[in-house]
Amino acid sequence: MKARVHVTLKNGVLDPQGKAIGHSLNRLGFPEVGDVRQGKYIELELAETDEAKAKARLEEMCRKLLANTVIENYSIEIVGEQAGQ
Amino acid sequence: MKAAVLVFPGSNREGDVAQAIELVTGRRPAMVWHGDGDFEKTDLIVVPGGFSYGDYLRCGAMAAQSPVMAEVKRRAAQGVPVLGICNGFQIVTEAGLLPGVLMRNAHLKFVCADIHLKVETSQSLFTNRYQGGQVIRVPVAHAEGNYFADADTLKALEDRGQIAFRYCAPDGTVDGAQGKAANPNGSINNIAGIFNETKTVLGLMPHPENAVEPMFGGTDGIGLFEGMVEALS
Numbered sequence: 001m002k003a004r005v006h007v008t009l010k011n012g013v014l015d016p017q018g019k020a021i022g023h024s025l026n027r028l029g030f031p032e033v034g035d036v037r038q039g040k041y042i043e044l045e046l047a048e049t050d051e052a053k054a055k056a057r058l059e060e061m062c063r064k065l066l067a068n069t070v071i072e073n074y075s076i077e078i079v080g081e082q083a084g085q
Numbered sequence: 086m087k088a089a090v091l092v093f094p095g096s097n098r099e100g101d102v103a104q105a106i107e108l109v110t111g112r113r114p115a116m117v118w119h120g121d122g123d124f125e126k127t128d129l130i131v132v133p134g135g136f137s138y139g140d141y142l143r144c145g146a147m148a149a150q151s152p153v154m155a156e157v158k159r160r161a162a163q164g165v166p167v168l169g170i171c172n173g174f175q176i177v178t179e180a181g182l183l184p185g186v187l188m189r190n191a192h193l194k195f196v197c198a199d200i201h202l203k204v205e206t207s208q209s210l211f212t213n214r215y216q217g218g219q220v221i222r223v224p225v226a227h228a229e230g231n232y233f234a235d236a237d238t239l240k241a242l243e244d245r246g247q248i249a250f251r252y253c254a255p256d257g258t259v260d261g262a263q264g265k266a267a268n269p270n271g272s273i274n275n276i277a278g279i280f281n282e283t284k285t286v287l288g289l290m291p292h293p294e295n296a297v298e299p300m301f302g303g304t305d306g307i308g309l310f311e312g313m314v315e316a317l318s
Contacts, residue, residue: 013188013233014188014191014231014233014271016189016190016191016192016193016271017189017193020193040142064150065142065146065150066142068143068146068179068186070184070185070186070233070234070235071186071188071233
């Protein structure tokens with residue numbers, strides 16, 4: 001199965017990259033853009049058929065490597081075999 | 086004093102720090118490759134600067150999970166001193182040997198400059214050659230040196246005297262507008278380097294190893310190496 005992991009900065013953690021992106025969009029004629037936060041999107045192919053087991057393993061992966069929980073949150077999404085193909 | 090310097094793919098200051106150590110000890114440190122799960126016993130382990138694993142995912146994140154770091158963690162737990170400089174600081178925080186994290190510089194630019202540091206304490210094996218409150222001048226070169234820790238962690242660090250160095254103005258001022266101007270990366274409380282609770286692990290963003298001979302433009306960094314030799318020989 002395939003999994004999608006989103007890693008985002010926690011609220012209150014300064015995101016200078018997001019700020020710079022917001023400023024650039026404002027300058028480019030998108031004044032409606034307010035706060036911008038930049039994150040990471042990671043796609044993983046898993047040799048696992050049990051969704052609950054996969055989620056538990058993904059949690060571990062996020063805590064051990066994919067996210068630094070001092071400053072980042074993560075969310076996990078399992079997508080079916082067909083999705084995204 | 087016998088030292089080991091770790092080498093990761095993408096390290097680039099391992100030679101600089103090895104040279105600084107050789108200068109004060111007369112002895113070339115052991116260079117230890119990241120894939121080595123075991124290496125000779127040494128009095129000190131240095132995690133050098135650079136861009137280990139291309140800074141993939143987060144700076145220091147990949148290196149923190151390498152075989153050599155598992156062994157470094159074991160030895161640090163036994164009290165073997167560990168010095169992490171620049172990328173090495175990022176690696177030891179990612180490995181959990183020090184609290185907090187190094188984020189992208191607040192102004193988003195790579196900063197390469199001589200800066201001033203206030204030595205917060207002389208009471209450690211790393212800083213015993215300096216006076217508490219002394220101002221030293223050493224270079225920094227990094228894009229991710231913006232130290233951050235949550236409020237509880239920060240308070241614990243401050244209360245226990247675990248701040249080793251703070252960015253400051255040439256006259257030692259840390260607070261106020263002048264202090265802000267002297268903070269090259271936006272680090273919280275101007276933190277440039279911290280100890281673990283037992284003060285056997287030091288992580289710092291600046292490069293004392295690049296200020297050890299007059300031809301480098303300064304020698305203020307040599308005290309760190311001389312102090313370690315004195316404490317560990």
